[in-house]
Amino acid sequence: MKDEPKLKCLAQAAQALGRAQSSEAQWSEISRLVDSIFGYSLLTGLAFLKEQRLMRRIFSSDETPNPSGGFKATGKGPWSVQVLDRGRPYIGSDEADIRAVFSEAELLIERGLHSVLNLPIWGAGCVIGSLNLLSHRHAYDQADGQLIDLVSGICAPFAFAVEHLGPVALPTL
Template sequence: MSATAFPQVRIAKAAHELGRADTPARQWEVISELLQDLFGHRLFTALVYLKAQRLMGRIYTSDGNISPLGGFKATGKGPWSSRVLDEGLVYVGSHENDIRSVFSESEMLIQHGLHSVLNIPIWFGGEVIGSLNLLNHRAAYDHVSPPLLALIAAMCTPVFLAEKSNALEAVAGLDISKLDSV
């Protein structure tokens, strides 16, 4: 019996582990392991979203060589930002052209074999406060279950709330005109 055959068992175990995690590093480890078990990923990042400032900051990465921690990107009004950040809908990209349409660093991601993407918005208080981002081989996320994604997103909300307050402090006085955008 695999974790993916019975995701509710794996999710329940992860929820328990997440509640017991006593450091942010352990929380992200639990989330990364859950996402790997259920969907697979070659790169997992988490971004906090500051709506009033229209900024996203990377708060977790499974590979700092490909996608380093920290820094902020301005969010635009493109289709990805509208879908994930404004409407709070999941985004699934299946191939390289989808990667190119979303990421400013797309060619580097593609060179690392990252050809598909799954973005899971995190909601709180009626607005999106962040996104879980998984990248993998072509078509890796074409058959994900939206109800399962919603459950995982809700389980991650407390972790994002803690990170959001840290990010708000970090952007005080930041010159957003010099940032890359998504």
């Protein structure tokens, strides 16, 4: 994509997200946007519950390997520090990278998901979640950092879904 089509896509997404009247409409637009800019085979959206150091899956484009509603402990490893604490994206290129960050790595790899792009989502000055895009090997190696930041910023309205999660029964870990 040249710059002009990318800008048009980003502008359309920003307007559509602002006008979306439900979280389903927001996720539909977020899915369309990240697919047109980066591509993906699996997209998940996770809310970050900072106090508990947990991620809660609030969206999945495929419920089989990654159903909505599930929780994941974040720990304090390099991925958590980079994405959740520093708010910087993470790009994993191959199966070794998938294994380093996903507890369900073997299931993902079996499905042909060998690379990952994690986009931190900011709200009210801190990371409130992430978008996780998975695809074939090396799919995101050349991802443009400015586009990553723009898409992350445009997708911040998914905070609406985070703010309206209501009381959450936390899992016993």
